[in-house]
Amino acid sequence: MNTEQLIARLAGLVGVAHVLTDERETTPFATDWRKRWFGKALAVVRPASTSEVAAVVKLCAETRTAVVPQGGNTGLCGGATPDASGRQIILNLSRLNRVRTIDTVNNTLTAEAGCVLASLQQAADDADRLFPLSLAAQGSCEIGGNLSTNAGGVQVLRYGNTRDLTLGLEVVLPSGEVWDGLRGLRKDNTGYDLKQLFIGAEGTLGVITAAVLKLFPKPRAQATAFVALASVPDALKLLTHMQSRAGDRLTAFELMSDFCLRLARKHFPRLPAPLAAAYPQYVLLELSDTQGEGVAALAEHALGEAVEAGLALDATLAASVEQARNLWQLRENMSDAQALEGPNIKHDISIPISRIAEFIAACDARLDRAFPGVRMVTFGHVGDGNLHYNAAHPEAADPAAFLGRSDEINRIVHDTVAEFGGSISAEHGLGQYKRGEILRYKSPVEMDVMRAVKRAIDPLGIMNPGKVL
């Protein structure tokens, strides 16, 4: 079958309007949103239903055509971008965007892969429930992509990653067969838990077309606090203290250095200083509760204990929703503040929580030896062990020359992460970006098992080749 015949067959399956082949139309889909990877697609195919997805994948299996599944195209590792050959099709899932059911007694929502994350949050909210997955791209990322990358975000401390929020999946296998695993069960021990294979597989084992997701009771009250600390070790002690007092009410625990805070306020001067003086480290924390009363008093009491014990140097509790929002904006504007300050080399890493302080001290020192004056922008979800550990050029140095040495910096950071038992990709996946890098850190035994699984599920190798493995 030649290309024209293939395209005609695809058009026959999903409608001619939904097979894009003109390069002016396909280029936005074949380029990641940060414009780091530039692919070329044979076609962008936009099916509207699971059976259309199945038909397309079946045809691709017959013709040995590589399939690159794509949702909102907001990934950070090039996992949804085709290669430059022009021989791969992009299978865009955005038209599968129905919420199939919401069950408020079972506390589940069944959604198709193309649903935008924010629309699922809204659907849950409309039903007086919480769907807790929340991350920066939520206005455009799609749940199929969140599932395929096991997305994290700001509520992992309490609710877990996307994997933890998933009860069932519907998947089009590389053969074009449909696996209906849309179960809404919290307990089911009947053989291998296949959904776990597809979650986080970045489309290399099949195409997720729908999922049964967990809902939660909506928190009715929150307390937001900004706490000053002498050091990162003290932040870890504060985490343990707050967990012992608040348990699951602790829904956020975000670390940022004074350098981070100054950076945010430099580029967003309208953001008020939360505390009267400057301190080495800060934690932004949040308590949530289904009960209206008590959570603010609990936060105040527990933070009072921390100050009294010398663990916290100062603390402020937001007295209004607006004050809470301002505190969060310091955190949420970190990425933009960094961008305004100039280019920097980012690392999405995780470390066992108990070793975070030690890791930061060791890695900072190594980087400063290799790049004297390097400015570290270190912040993140410390409650999950997830750090954004970003290196900005020394003040006097040339930003471009610094960026040119990314590989050396990555090597130091990733080697140190490995030394401390951490992960070089905490929440963004591997995609094409870290596919080579991971070979340095995973054992050959682990890579062999991954490859054996890939061969077993996708023997023709048509699913998102060149990603992950």
Next chain:
Amino acid sequence: MNTEQLIARLAGLVGVAHVLTDERETTPFATDWRKRWFGKALAVVRPASTSEVAAVVKLCAETRTAVVPQGGNTGLCGGATPDASGRQIILNLSRLNRVRTIDTVNNTLTAEAGCVLASLQQAADDADRLFPLSLAAQGSCEIGGNLSTNAGGVQVLRYGNTRDLTLGLEVVLPSGEVWDGLRGLRKDNTGYDLKQLFIGAEGTLGVITAAVLKLFPKPRAQATAFVALASVPDALKLLTHMQSRAGDRLTAFELMSDFCLRLARKHFPRLPAPLAAAYPQYVLLELSDTQGEGVAALAEHALGEAVEAGLALDATLAASVEQARNLWQLRENMSDAQALEGPNIKHDISIPISRIAEFIAACDARLDRAFPGVRMVTFGHVGDGNLHYNAAHPEAADPAAFLGRSDEINRIVHDTVAEFGGSISAEHGLGQYKRGEILRYKSPVEMDVMRAVKRAIDPLGIMNPGKVL
């Protein structure tokens, strides 16, 4: 290699004292504890370390000897019992019983497969933490078995199944290679999450030798209540109500019918009646909190609302630890009470929570049509959708004749479970018991993927053959 040579090689690897071949010694290991399956082992091999396990499995791979991994031998589906051929070895993990590390900042515990569950609960408690996995066999079951069957228990509502409590694994693969996946990370998106394959695989993909498990802050206060209800639908409404009020504080929500309560009090007459009158259904619920104050008041207030709304007919809150213990004993003695009443046919099933009432009504009616007067003993973890749905013979009927018709009863129950989107094994696994039965309910597509995974990881088919698949 003949049998004598194999046994000599095994003795060389683990020491002659740790290779049992005398049938008087091997029989207890080759028989499940409920004495439902009687196997015959070539030998019982008891390695003391991961490297000894690896050496044994490697030898078994070379000699194509089937390996039956075994922990505390408390399983309910024959998953750890060899076949009758006398050609399979039992690989008993009980000597791998060290807690390797406890990390109270990362909130993790690293334990070897042979650790008895209760000893891990104790180790966590000694470190002022909670390891929440809790089930009837905890005094003798081992964590490797809990992991291999993805054990559930009484705290799933709040803390999840064993899978949800696991951050990392160490596994001896069917080749004898060791996969070191002992990571203590809450976020790690670097390829396929291999640990998920081995959890719940009942030893058919490899031998779990150690795990990194999650710890939690210890609850400081609990409130235990016994609530009377007119019907199962009202119990589901009460669940939604209590979740909206108490959120995660709701750590147990156990349903039992009046028949169950009467059965428990008949055989354990010293247990006090919790309420003055009899009602159709009851719920035993528990709230837990890291905060000492407030949880009893919260329970009282929320239950007061339920009574006022006509949702609950009566309710009592335990006023002392002893009263709470008595309420729990009604629930915990259910299995013994049933046994004292005579044989019954048990089903470990789960149903989407929203369909439980409908399921019970439909399935009760079908069973009563087929077996008039059948007495249903229905209780369980309704908060997780997990029911113990047990059929006892009609009062006038012959128990043995009734038991002889187990297959007919299972057929009605399991078909109805499938019709309602449920699972025929909620927490016990498949083992050899339900290996055939599951073929009726899983799609050929799903079975094919499971078989492909099995072939990929265990191409020689030496790992626990005849189980699960």
